[in-house]
Amino acid sequence: MFDLTPIDKNNRLQRDYFFMNLAVMYRTRGTCPRLKVGCILTSMHRLVAAGYNSSPPNQPHCEDVGCLLKNNHCIRCPHAEIAAISNLEHRYNDLTAYVTAQPCYFCLRALFMAGTKDIYYIKSFIDLDRDELARSFNIPMIQMPWPYKDCKDLIPFDSEAYRSKDNGIRTVKRETPVI
Numbered sequence: 622m623f624d625l626t627p628i629d630k631n632n633r634l635q636r637d638y639f640f641m642n643l644a645v646m647y648r649t650r651g652t653c654p655r656l657k658v659g660c661i662l663t664s665m666h667r668l669v670a671a672g673y674n675s676s677p678p679n680q681p682h683c684e685d686v687g688c689l690l691k692n693n694h695c696i697r698c699p700h701a702e703i704a705a706i707s708n709l710e711h712r713y714n715d716l717t718a719y720v721t722a723q724p725c726y727f728c729l730r731a732l733f734m735a736g737t738k739d740i741y742y743i744k745s746f747i748d749l750d751r752d753e754l755a756r757s758f759n760i761p762m763i764q765m766p767w768p769y770k771d772c773k774d775l776i777p778f779d780s781e782a783y784r785s786k787d788n789g790i791r792t793v794k795r796e797t798p799v800i
């Protein structure tokens with residue numbers, strides 16, 4: 622059982638929610654209007670890299686020139702997970718990834734290559750190949766309850782502000798890992 626209650630017993634923002642809040646903040650810098658995603662990588666509960674989906678350096682942004690669509694996917698922007706991995710300064714074998722949207726097949730594989738042991742996400746996407754790969758890699762993917770639509774807003778850092786909202790996720794326990 623994972624306890625995914627956002628506020629811990631000491632009235633602090635619980636660690637997984639703290640890091641996911643950062644991922645939600647990072648996603649706001651994304652430049653593809655179809656989907657903005659943020660990714661935080663931690664090792665031993667410390668932030669080691671972060672990224673969001675945006676055009677490669679010196680390339681035009683989707684917001685300015687439109688998306689580059691193939692099979693109904695925009696292929697211009699490296700995904701947030703790839704951006705975060707490329708920001709790693711060292712090798713790790715115990716990473717936890719916090720991603721605002723469930724990784725795609727390619728990013729799951731890249732996260733595994735980078736030493737990721739588990740993945741937290743908010744918004745789910747159906748991808749049976751990705752799920753099969755996650756099972757074969759034995760990487761748990763854990764969906765975090767998030768009280769705001771499309772992960773657009775942060776969980777309040779102030780526990781009083783949090784408790785004053787009737788968002789229905791004060792205590793969330795679920796069977797995990799969910800693969």
Ligand SMILES: [Zn+2]
Pocket residue numbers: 652653654655683687688689695696697698
């Ligand atoms: Zn785009």
Ligand SMILES: [Zn+2]
Pocket residue numbers: 700701702724725726727728729
């Ligand atoms: Zn991806």
